[in-house]
Amino acid sequence: MPKTGVLIEIAADGKVKDTNYGVLTAARGKSGNEVYALIIDSSAGVDAIKGELAAYGVQKIVVITATNDLQNSPDLQATSIIAASKEYGFNSLLGLASASGRDIFARVAALLDEPMASDCISVDVDNKSAVKSHFSGKTFATVQLDCSMMIATIRPNAIEAVKLADSGPDSVEIITFNAPATDSGKVKRVEVKKGSSGKIELTEAPIIITGGRAIKASENYKMLEECAAIMGAAVGASRAAVDAGYAPHSMQVGQTGKTVSPKLYIACGVSGAVQHFAGMKTSKIIVGINTDKDAPIFSKCDYGIVGDIFEVIPALTKALK
Ligand code: FAD
Numbered sequence: 001m002p003k004t005g006v007l008i009e010i011a012a013d014g015k016v017k018d019t020n021y022g023v024l025t026a027a028r029g030k031s032g033n034e035v036y037a038l039i040i041d042s043s044a045g046v047d048a049i050k051g052e053l054a055a056y057g058v059q060k061i062v063v064i065t066a067t068n069d070l071q072n073s074p075d076l077q078a079t080s081i082i083a084a085s086k087e088y089g090f091n092s093l094l095g096l097a098s099a100s101g102r103d104i105f106a107r108v109a110a111l112l113d114e115p116m117a118s119d120c121i122s123v124d125v126d127n128k129s130a131v132k133s134h135f136s137g138k139t140f141a142t143v144q145l146d147c148s149m150m151i152a153t154i155r156p157n158a159i160e161a162v163k164l165a166d167s168g169p170d171s172v173e174i175i176t177f178n179a180p181a182t183d184s185g186k187v188k189r190v191e192v193k194k195g196s197s198g199k200i201e202l203t204e205a206p207i208i209i210t211g212g213r214a215i216k217a218s219e220n221y222k223m224l225e226e227c228a229a230i231m232g233a234a235v236g237a238s239r240a241a242v243d244a245g246y247a248p249h250s251m252q253v254g255q256t257g258k259t260v261s262p263k264l265y266i267a268c269g270v271s272g273a274v275q276h277f278a279g280m281k282t283s284k285i286i287v288g289i290n291t292d293k294d295a296p297i298f299s300k301c302d303y304g305i306v307g308d309i310f311e312v313i314p315a316l317t318k319a320l321k
Pocket of ligand 1 (some may be wrong): 190211212213214237238239240241252253254256257258268269270271273274275276279289290291294295300307308309310
């Protein structure tokens with residue numbers, strides 16, 4: 001049976017990030033690949049999370065440990081993942097197109113001299129192909145990898161996570177893999193500072209509520225934050241709002257901001273320019289709220305509300321409460 005290794009990202013609270021589940025769903029493939037969850041040096045312990053991983057088809061959890069400072073060395077993480085891949089004979093290796101996923105997987109591909117598909121919106125591990133969004137979301141390209149092991153990163157939330165009905169925590173085997181000691185490389189992470197873009201990271205959020213130029217002032221983002229807190233959403237901004245100084249660049253969605261793919265994207269007072277759309281086009285459901293019935297956003301959204309955000313958002317927050 002083909003085997004897929006998936007690098008699992010663990011949140012600061014020790015829980016599995018929800019965005020991993022779409023990757024695990026893709027990892028199973030059509031023919032039911034054997035799925036190995038790779039966890040880097042987890043201090044939190046894996047017993048608490050094995051049930052969740054089993055529900056999405058993980059059969060084996062490989063906890064990678066090393067004598068060096070594995071957590072802070074992307075080079076060492078890459079060489080450890082390669083060693084585990086060889087040990088267990090993976091046919092494919094998948095992970096998230098997150099900040100660390102991009103960092104680690106590029107190193108893995110380069111060290112193995114294998115091709116890599118990055119930031120994919122779907123992958124086919126049986127066929128070793130992937131679909132990527134190109135030219136700011138104007139086209140979708142299917143890429144075929146000529147490789148001995150498929151390496152791909154997947155855009156967070158791009159693939160719908162599907163649970164398996166019949167797998168419980170007892171079906172999962174936990175293995176500790178001691179990576180061979182190697183040079184810990186030239187890059188070392190020395191500090192992680194929390195960004196200013198709110199509690200939920202934009203690229204991982206299942207729901208995003210974005211304020212455009214119409215928000216008029218930075219303090220008015222509180223209105224969106226209040227609504228977002230009830231929905232478990234992250235708050236984003238258009239470039240016009242960022243350029244006007246209403247929001248930091250870390251909140252910007254679009255061609256020169258972040259690329260997001262949430263289940264629900266609510267654009268508040270955003271006109272719907274192509275450069276904004278480039279960053280949120282793959283959202284599952286798009287809602288536009290705009291006073292101008294002819295705004296471009298209305299030709300691109302699933303649901304549109306012609307109205308003033310300063311009336312619609314408080315009403316939505318009240319209804320949600
Ligand atoms: P506007 O276009 O000014 O639209 C504001 C909208 O709010 C209007 O449609 C108006 O009808 C509506 N409105 C006003 N008042 C209200 C109200 N009270 N209630 C409801 N609706 C109201 N843009 C990005 O967002 N992200 C990017 O990454 C990005 N990258 C770019 C890269 C390049 C190279 C270039 C050239 C541009 C880029 N842009 C980007 C800018 C983009 O072209 C638009 O200028 C920008 O997205 C417009 O932001 P906006 O929709 O908030 O503002």
